[in-house]
Amino acid sequence: MTLLEQGRLQELDDVSNEELSAMAGKSTHEVKTWVAAFAAISAFGNWRSEGRYYRPIPEWIAG
Numbered sequence: 857m858t859l860l861e862q863g864r865l866q867e868l869d870d871v872s873n874e875e876l877s878a879m880a881g882k883s884t885h886e887v888k889t890w891v892a893a894f895a896a897i898s899a900f901g902n903w904r905s906e907g908r909y910y911r912p913i914p915e916w917i918a919g
Contacts, residue, residue, distance in 0.1 A: 860894040861905040 859867055868891060873884075880887045897903055 857890070857908060857910075860890060861908070863894075863898060865891065865895055865898065 859865070876887060877884045
């Protein structure tokens with residue numbers, strides 16, 4: 857999340873699906889969704905994040 861909040865999306869370009877899956881496990885799809893969302897936000901210009909809240913949801917096998 858820190859890379860995304862700092863707008864450092866290009867640093868993720870060289871991460872392969874295999875590497876991402878090794879890091880994120882069952883949350884790989886969620887990580888890809890966050891990257892896509894931050895890329896879309898960045899396409900509209902400057903922005904800044906004012907807070908971060910995340911809570912794992914074991915019942916959903918997320919987090």
